[in-house]
Amino acid sequence: MSAELLTLVHVVFSSRVAGGERHCIDLANAQAALGHRVHVVGKAGSAVADELAPGVQFHGMATPLLRGWRVARLARRLGAQVCHGHLGPACRAVAQVPDVARVGTLHVGYKAHQHQRLDGLVCVNRTQHDGLPQRQGLASVIYNWAPERLASGSAASCLRQELGLGREQLLVGCIGRLHPTKGMDLLVKAFLANAPRDAVLLLVGEGPQAPRLEQLAGGDPRVRLLGFRHDMDRVLRSLDLVVSASHEEAFPLVILEAMRAGRPVLSTATQGPREMLAGQPARLVPVGDELALGQALAEELERLRRIAPEARAVRYATGAYDRGAAVARTVGFYRDVIRHRLAEQALPHDDEVLAGWQV
Structure with a gap:
């Protein structure tokens, strides 16, 4: 057979x-x-x-x-x-x-x-x-x-231009369905309370929690809801830090895509990320802990600010995937x-x- x-x-x-x-x-x-x-x-x-x-x-x-x-x-x-x-x-x-x-x-x-x-x-x-x-x-x-996607010839800097951001501004991204299980409400609150004033948070995706997330953002221009994007590789290349704040994840593809793109990752310690990121140069925080998430965000962004943008890429071991x-x-x-x-x-x-x- x-x-x-x-x-x-x-x-x-x-x-x-x-x-x-x-x-x-x-x-x-x-x-x-x-x-x-x-x-x-x-x-x-x-x-x-x-x-x-x-x-x-x-x-x-x-x-x-x-x-x-x-x-x-x-x-x-x-x-x-x-x-x-x-x-x-x-x-x-x-x-x-x-x-x-x-x-x-x-x-x-x-x-x-x-x-x-x-x-x-x-x-x-x-x-x-x-x-x-x-x-x-x-x-x-x-x-x-990480699934194969159509190649995009657009430079990562174009997304920053699209959003009106400067080269030195730190860009944080959370990608996924806008649903309570993804913890994006927790992330918005932690970001607004702890991130530098010039940092920007992108929420990429669609879902029923969008109105609630807009409400939490309160019109603050540092939080942007981009909706669904087809140019996901381009989005990932633009980010200084990829965050998963989920309450449950078996195997989040977005983290694997971030690893493939060499982006720094901060994730809650749900089932999948605990295994995927074990021994990797990434950071885990307890699930549902807004204070821990906010502190980790502040520390990671401060660390990244001391590194030149072109030197922020991370090498992950991805042979198992x-x-x-x-x-x-x-x-x-x-x-x-x-x-x-x-x-x-x-x-x-x-x-x-x-x-x-x-x-």
Whole structure:
């Protein structure tokens, strides 16, 4: 089976593209480039469809009714060997698909009602894997990677010009969905109370907390809400410090992208960053601690001010997050799950088998 090209169906029911969706897109594109027959099922009109490679076929669903049954019917028609769910609603639908290897990635974390019926789980950090309950099926730790983006020829200085900032002004950025779980309200308060008067905080993304963040900023020009940006690499190259103030993160792609761009990172010590940044030249602070976050911000900005802008880049060890290796491991995991399913089906029905999650 090792040389066999597979028919793969990824499922992600999101209208917009954030971290989990970005990973699904890049994984599907990479698998198609290897010659696999790759399909993505999602919401009709989703932004996901616009970023898929020509070799990946998108199937849009106009209504959420009977998603599991409809995904199962499509998988059967396509002759799929693997259905791979991304995020909760997709994993619930994939769990209802018979006669295929049903895989889910824990972009957020394990939830029994979403994941317990799946044949295989991709854990994005070691803590997730070690905390899995004893269930029948396979599990593997496969780290995410910084997804490939279209190259931008714009210089980083252009963003500063766009924002009307001087070369010496310190630019702090927080990138992600504007949602209470991301802790941006905490960051705004900590920044306004502790950052130098000429520093600027960029909040990059969209989401329901935008009005609250605008209110907290109180019209202070040091806090800018940029909305969604397509030129993320350009944004990252412009930042002097990337901050994640989240209350929960399994594997934040923005931190990995910041590492790839060589930007200094300050993060709350959530599950993913604790593992990603262990032994790296980055700084962690307790989750939900506004005082600690503010103090760390002040200290990091004071440290960076003493360094020339062109010398602020940081070198990280990112070998564990290689795209090609992770894609190959994911396909290998699919094959393991297929073999495991076949072995399970060959067992006598009256046997009681307690396999447990296996690496």
